[in-house]
Amino acid sequence: MRISELSRRSGVSVTTIKYYLREGLLPAGRQTAATQAEYDEHHLRRLRLVRALTGVRGLSVSATRELLGALTELTGDTHRQLGLVLGSLRLAEEPAAEASASGDVDALVEELGWDVHESAPARTALAETLTSLRSLGVPLDWHTLVPYARLAERTAVLDLDQLGGIEDPLEMAERALLLTVLLEPALLALRRLAQENESARRHAGD
Amino acid sequence: MRISELSRRSGVSVTTIKYYLREGLLPAGRQTAATQAEYDEHHLRRLRLVRALTGVRGLSVSATRELLGALTELTGDTHRQLGLVLGSLRLAEEPAAEASASGDVDALVEELGWDVHESAPARTALAETLTSLRSLGVPLDWHTLVPYARLAERTAVLDLDQLGGIEDPLEMAERALLLTVLLEPALLALRRLAQENESARRHAGD
DNA sequence: GAAACTGGATACCTCTACTGTCTAATATAG
DNA sequence: CTATATTAGACAGTAGAGGTATCCAGTTTC
Numbered sequence: 001m002r003i004s005e006l007s008r009r010s011g012v013s014v015t016t017i018k019y020y021l022r023e024g025l026l027p028a029g030r031q032t033a034a035t036q037a038e039y040d041e042h043h044l045r046r047l048r049l050v051r052a053l054t055g056v057r058g059l060s061v062s063a064t065r066e067l068l069g070a071l072t073e074l075t076g077d078t079h080r081q082l083g084l085v086l087g088s089l090r091l092a093e094e095p096a097a098e099a100s101a102s103g104d105v106d107a108l109v110e111e112l113g114w115d116v117h118e119s120a121p122a123r124t125a126l127a128e129t130l131t132s133l134r135s136l137g138v139p140l141d142w143h144t145l146v147p148y149a150r151l152a153e154r155t156a157v158l159d160l161d162q163l164g165g166i167e168d169p170l171e172m173a174e175r176a177l178l179l180t181v182l183l184e185p186a187l188l189a190l191r192r193l194a195q196e197n198e199s200a201r202r203h204a205g206d
Numbered sequence: 207m208r209i210s211e212l213s214r215r216s217g218v219s220v221t222t223i224k225y226y227l228r229e230g231l232l233p234a235g236r237q238t239a240a241t242q243a244e245y246d247e248h249h250l251r252r253l254r255l256v257r258a259l260t261g262v263r264g265l266s267v268s269a270t271r272e273l274l275g276a277l278t279e280l281t282g283d284t285h286r287q288l289g290l291v292l293g294s295l296r297l298a299e300e301p302a303a304e305a306s307a308s309g310d311v312d313a314l315v316e317e318l319g320w321d322v323h324e325s326a327p328a329r330t331a332l333a334e335t336l337t338s339l340r341s342l343g344v345p346l347d348w349h350t351l352v353p354y355a356r357l358a359e360r361t362a363v364l365d366l367d368q369l370g371g372i373e374d375p376l377e378m379a380e381r382a383l384l385l386t387v388l389l390e391p392a393l394l395a396l397r398r399l400a401q402e403n404e405s406a407r408r409h410a411g412d
Numbered sequence: 413g414a415a416a417c418t419g420g421a422t423a424c425c426t427c428t429a430c431t432g433t434c435t436a437a438t439a440t441a442g
Numbered sequence: 443c444t445a446t447a448t449t450a451g452a453c454a455g456t457a458g459a460g461g462t463a464t465c466c467a468g469t470t471t472c
Contacts, residue, residue: 002448002449003448003449003450004448004449013430013431014449015430015431015432016429016430016431018450018451019429019430019431021450021451022451022452023429029450031450032438033437033438033439033449033450034436034437034438034449034450035436035437035438035439035448035449035450035451036437036438036439036448036449036450037449037450048341048342049342052338052342054429055338056334056335056338060428060429061428061429061430062428082405086398086401086402086405109399114399114400114402114403115402115403115406115407116399116402116403116406117402120398120399120402122395122396122398122399123395123399125391125392125394125395126392126395126396126399128262128391129262129388129389129391129392129395130392132258132261132262132388133384133388133389135254135258136254136255136258136384136388138381138384138385144368145392145396147364148361148364148389148392148393148396149396149399149400151357151360151361151364152393152396152397152399152400153400153403153404154357155354155357155397155400156397156400156401156403156404157404158353158354158357159397159401159404160401160404160405160408162350175344178339178342178344179344180397180398180401182335182338182339182342183335183339183354184394185331185334185335186331186332186335186336186351186354187354187358187393187394187397188328188331188390188393188394189328189329189331189332189335190328190332190351190354190355190358191358191361191362191365191386191393192292192326192328192386193315193320193322193326193328193329193332193355193358194320194355194358194359194361194362195292195362195365195366195386196292196320196321196322196323196326197320197321197322197359197362198359198362198363198365198366199288199292199366200321200322201321202366208417208418209417209418209419210417210418219461219462220418221461221462221463222460222461222462224419224420225460225461225462227419227420228420228421229460235419237419239418239419239468239469239470240418240419240467240468240469241417241418241419241420241467241468241469241470242417242418242419242468242469242470243418243419260460266459266460267459267460267461268459
């Protein structure tokens with residue numbers, strides 16, 4: 001298909017598609033002539049993924065590009081790499097300030113017995129949260145996070161269970177990305193609802 | 207204290223503080239003369255809160271204003287209102303498109319037996335996630351979310367346990383806001399690490 | 413009484429995510 | 443084969459967000 005059909009089928013304007021091509025969010029089509037290129041179903045799927053990440057999840061174009069970049073690095077041994085890909089996904093934009101609480105994070109990971117990469121961006125994100133909460137006068141040390149981490153473990157089991165039965169490695173990686181990133185607002189929403197419910201429950205006992 | 211001291215103690219420039227005053231993120235100081243106003247510790251605390259929400263959490267100025275607005279509505283019966291405040295916090299920016307999956311969310315809440323407000327924004331966020339995942343070809347129905355919700359329940363218990371021992375209602379509400387909102391990136395980071403770990407664990411069995 | 417500071421208003425700046433327009437080449441319909 | 447539409451690629455322009463800078467008249471401090 002050509003660009004106009006891609007636009008029609010995705011609901012994204014031609015100019016915006018060109019913008020995504022320029023920005024590297026979408027791989028170039030197969031050139032058939034100097035002013036002609038051919039796109040396929042993969043481009044359509046990728047385009048919808050981009051819209052989901054930027055629109056639903058509110059990611060910036062550069063953050064989206066980074067996430068998608070992780071996908072293409074996935075070549076060999078799928079299952080092992082999947083973990084690395086998930087682990088290497090960046091969480092926020094910031095170029096990571098001083099990680100003054102990284103010692104606490106190391107201790108936490110040690111206590112949990114987790115096998116995670118030394119340079120996983122999530123470690124930095126954790127350290128930053130600890131640091132900023134402390135600077136706001138909330139006395140939170142890493143021991144407090146242990147029970148949260150145990151619940152996260154069980155969440156991860158649910159997550160990986162969702163990926164069963166997918167054969168194509170690229171498709172599985174895309175699915176993993178979707179479930180990891182797009183489920184985030186849903187999990188936070190469940191937490192908020194659960195907090196409201198729990199607060200009501202505790203009040204009822206008065 | 208005057209604005210320059212507020213600036214010095216918070217590390218936020220005077221012009222930016224003026225901007226926050228204009229935008230309603232910070233209450234005005236007590237006017238002492240036509241060109242003079244007095245600020246106190248409460249302003250400093252609020253200013254740090256604003257920086258944490260916009261900086262660490264990456265919230266927009268308007269989203270931050272809304273969250274802070276919820277704080278000031280907290281007047282009477284603390285514990286009951288706390289749940290409502292937490293429940294009423296908006297999650298994202300979007301003015302909520304059509305909630306085509308709201309029926310599923312109702313069914314989910316019913317199944318869980320949760321006592322949550324009918325118009326909680328988190329319901330909309332959930333519905334949107336379901337809708338967008340489906341439009342991307344991920345067959346996710348609300349039953350899949352039940353185990354996630356059970357884990358969210360236990361997370362909420364941990365959250366509310368953190369709030370014990372705080373007397374002042376406003377301070378407790380501020381703490382609740384901090385723990386709810388600033389812990390979010392940390393919880394997501396834990397999930398990513400847990401995924402990486404779980405993936406490694408499953409691979410080890412090959 | 414002079415220098416420094418203040419609140420308030422307004423203009424300006426930078427970045428992001430697009431959007432519009434142009435050009436030369438190509439496709440398609442008659 | 444010609445007229446019309448479409449295309450890739452380049453580049454300028456736009457709107458909104460989040461500040462930043464400047465100016466002013468009043469106020470404080472010395």
